[in-house]
Amino acid sequence: MSPSRLRLLALLALIIPIALTGIASPASPGFGAIALASAAAGAAMLLAGPVFRVILSVLLALLGVCVALVALNIPDADGYATLGLVGGIVQVVVAIGVAVTSRRWPTSTSRYSRSRVQGDRASDWDALSDGDDPTDSRVE
Numbered sequence: 001m002s003p004s005r006l007r008l009l010a011l012l013a014l015i016i017p018i019a020l021t022g023i024a025s026p027a028s029p030g031f032g033a034i035a036l037a038s039a040a041a042g043a044a045m046l047l048a049g050p051v052f053r054v055i056l057s058v059l060l061a062l063l064g065v066c067v068a069l070v071a072l073n074i075p076d077a078d079g080y081a082t083l084g085l086v087g088g089i090v091q092v093v094v095a096i097g098v099a100v101t102s103r104r105w106p107t108s109t110s111r112y113s114r115s116r117v118q119g120d121r122a123s124d125w126d127a128l129s130d131g132d133d134p135t136d137s138r139v140e
Contacts, residue, residue, distance in 0.1 A: 009103040013094045014042045014060070020087030021067050027080030030070045039062050050103050057099035064091030090118065 001009075018038045025032035031063040039064070041056050048056060067088030127133070 003104050003106045006101055010098045010101060010105075011042060011045065011090060012096070014038075014091070015097065017064065017067075017091035017094060018042065020083055020090065020104045024071070024080040024084035024087060026044065027074055027078065027084060028070050031067065031080075031084050034063050034067050034070070045098070045102070049107065050105070053102035054099050057095045060098065061092050061095035064088045064095055067091060 004126055018035050019036065021031050022035040025035065038060055041060050045053050045056050065088065069088075069097075071081045071088060072087035074084075
């Protein structure tokens with residue numbers, strides 16, 4: 001499987017437990033907050049490097065454990081609590097899978113980085129378009 005497809009599959013699999021947790025939010029306000037934090041961590045994985053992706057996936061696994069603990073501590077457990085518990089367990093499993101496979105994901109390109117090769121005419125032109133003076137001797 002190509003690295004891009006692996007990343008897409010992992011992130012799509014992560015949407016499922018986050019959605020389950022969000023749907024279970026009427027049972028406890030904690031579910032909504034944890035779902036939002038999980039969605040932010042999942043989105044940050046698109047921009048992160050390989051080491052930070054592993055850190056984020058561990059964080060996602062811990063958030064999944066938190067979802068399961070909140071679901072288990074709801075006094076009058078109903079369908080929403082069960083849905084939250086399933087979402088938390090699935091999130092832990094998917095986050096472990098992401099931690100294992102995230103090193104094979106494609107890395108971010110340097111397309112938007114501010115560094116450029118000295119003396120390259122194309123990068124000088126791009127620098128002018130960005131509002132930078134390529135003849136400025138100060139290094140950024």
